[in-house]
Amino acid sequence: MTAQIGEGRIPGGSNEGQTLFDHEHLATTLGTEFVSRFFRLLRGATIYDRNNELIDRLTQDCLQAINPVIKSEGNLLLKIIQDNFFLNNNRIPVKADKYTFFKSFSKEMEKRWIGELEFSGEVSGKILKDFVFILSPLEGSDESNYLYVQKELESRGIQGIRVGKLEFFKDNKPYADSEEQKQYAKEIYFRSIDLVKEVMEGVKSQKLLNIRKAKHLMQNAVNSIMQDESTLLGLANIKNYDEYTFNHSVNVAIYAIGLGERLGFPKKILSHLGMAGLFHDIGKTRIPSEILNKTEKLTSEEWTMIRAHPVVGAEIVMRVKEWGELSTRMIDAAFEHHLKYDLTGYPKLARKRNITLFGRIIALVDFYDALIRPRVYRRYPYVSEKILGLMLEHAGKDFDPALVKVFINMIGIFPLGTLVLLNTNEIGIVVQIQEEPELIERPKVCLLYYTDGEYRKGKIVDLKEMDEGTGTYIRSIVRTIDPNEYNIHVAEFLI
Numbered sequence: 036m037t038a039q040i041g042e043g044r045i046p047g048g049s050n051e052g053q054t055l056f057d058h059e060h061l062a063t064t065l066g067t068e069f070v071s072r073f074f075r076l077l078r079g080a081t082i083y084d085r086n087n088e089l090i091d092r093l094t095q096d097c098l099q100a101i102n103p104v105i106k107s108e109g110n111l112l113l114k115i116i117q118d119n120f121f122l123n124n125n126r127i128p129v130k131a132d133k134y135t136f137f138k139s140f141s142k143e144m145e146k147r148w149i150g151e152l153e154f155s156g157e158v159s160g161k162i163l164k165d166f167v168f169i170l171s172p173l174e175g176s177d178e179s180n181y182l183y184v185q186k187e188l189e190s191r192g193i194q195g196i197r198v199g200k201l202e203f204f205k206d207n208k209p210y211a212d213s214e215e216q217k218q219y220a221k222e223i224y225f226r227s228i229d230l231v232k233e234v235m236e237g238v239k240s241q242k243l244l245n246i247r248k249a250k251h252l253m254q255n256a257v258n259s260i261m262q263d264e265s266t267l268l269g270l271a272n273i274k275n276y277d278e279y280t281f282n283h284s285v286n287v288a289i290y291a292i293g294l295g296e297r298l299g300f301p302k303k304i305l306s307h308l309g310m311a312g313l314f315h316d317i318g319k320t321r322i323p324s325e326i327l328n329k330t331e332k333l334t335s336e337e338w339t340m341i342r343a344h345p346v347v348g349a350e351i352v353m354r355v356k357e358w359g360e361l362s363t364r365m366i367d368a369a370f371e372h373h374l375k376y377d378l379t380g381y382p383k384l385a386r387k388r389n390i391t392l393f394g395r396i397i398a399l400v401d402f403y404d405a406l407i408r409p410r411v412y413r414r415y416p417y418v419s420e421k422i423l424g425l426m427l428e429h430a431g432k433d434f435d436p437a438l439v440k441v442f443i444n445m446i447g448i449f450p451l452g453t454l455v456l457l458n459t460n461e462i463g464i465v466v467q468i469q470e471e472p473e474l475i476e477r478p479k480v481c482l483l484y485y486t487d488g489e490y491r492k493g494k495i496v497d498l499k500e501m502d503e504g505t506g507t508y509i510r511s512i513v514r515t516i517d518p519n520e521y522n523i524h525v526a527e528f529l530i
């Protein structure tokens with residue numbers, strides 16, 4: 036006998052009390068199904084009334100994801116902990132194409148301060164509707180919302196549904212003062228730059244390296260990105276002319292963590308990605324700074340030296356013992372980050388080998404960061420659209436095409452900190468990317484106005500806002516502007 040969920044069938048016999056689903060299937064397929072259907076129903080309930088036909092359909096869809104699990108497992112428990120989802124205590128791995136969907140769902144639940152839903156008995160359409168229509172209008176980020184829901188359920192005689200409060204780790208409250216969070220992210224960013232500097236200089240003078248501190252910083256960076264990626268990504272997007280290598284290393288770490296998060300990596304692996312990013316160019320410590328900073332054309336010997344930095348880097352990494360379990364990944368990232376997806380690039384390989392996922396991630400984000408910022412020999416950097424275009428063009432050849440897609444989604448066509456001209460003739464700076472991929476062209480923008488000889492911060496506008504009368508967008512981006520042309524220091528407006 037098989038139970039049916041949507042188009043997919045669930046394998047297995049159904050003897051009473053016997054578990055039908057293996058854990059992976061439970062979390063991956065059924066967990067994703069449940070969250071998708073429940074969220075659609077919840078959203079539907081904010082728009083339509085309970086007698087609407089669409090609500091009926093969404094309710095039925097959702098029941099089909101709930102009841103088979105209850106039948107097999109006895110209950111269905113969804114827990115949300117720090118943007119991670121668990122179905123009956125198995126983590127639901129979130130695929131990249133579902134990332135924004137899950138993120139919006141967790142935001143919706145966060146708003147209601149609800150972190151647990153449990154069904155422990157077969158659910159009927161009427162009961163599910165009752166429940167969703169109690170849940171949907173909740174607002175005001177009230178910590179005791181869950182008690183209110185419990186009471187409402189009781190008063191209607193509904194048993195077998197329970198909600199729980201959203202729990203946060205101690206320095207991890209929702210809406211924790213966002214200013215505070217920004218400051219924290221900023222601190223991590225600049226401390227990481229100092230640390231890379233310290234470690235790189237330590238390599239040169241053969242001092243002991245402070246790897247523990249680096250690991251700790253990367254764990255903090257992961258937490259900060261998981262809470263709110265905009266500040267760290269924003270900092271990484273700011274083009275800084277000084278101390279290229281240090282800045283670049285931290286940016287590569289941040290982009291790599293952000294990308295890994297979207298691929299659903301667990302926290303530990305994310306912090307490893309951060310470490311790999313932080314020290315991918317460690318081999319450059321052996322290249323004299325005159326060569327690194329040379330503005331004239333490089334001689335062929337100098338090129339050879341530069342091209343040796345991945346191998347030199349891998350050697351340096353190998354000699355350091357403190358990496359512990361990180362060691363292989365650090366070596367991979369250092370060695371592979373200038374290899375292309377089709378195995379061209381450098382170092383030249385004696386025999387074909389697969390590039391590791393770590394290597395592919397670091398190579399991609401390294402390319403982006405290297406082109407987006409001004410260098411001694413390239414005063415004006417490429418604009419982001421151009422680089423993302425290049426990436427798409429070279430996807431499958433130079434870069435892993437799947438990673439390119441996820442990366443572009445993360446950065447947006449107009450990354451944080453991009454200076455843009457709007458159709459209203461206003462100019463502004465992109466300060467927030469929309470969650471929904473289809474709104475990638477409609478970020479939130481901080482308007483700038485010119486007064487007393489300088490640009491100042493104006494209000495923040497949301498480009499997805501429409502004029503109700505005409506049904507058209509109020510503002511749209513016409514094109515990006517080079518901040519150098521207008522003498523605008525983007526960093527001052529972004530942080």
Ligand SMILES: [Fe+2]
Pocket residue numbers: 315316344372373
């Ligand atoms: Fe490099």
Ligand SMILES: [Fe+2]
Pocket residue numbers: 283287315316401405
């Ligand atoms: Fe690099």
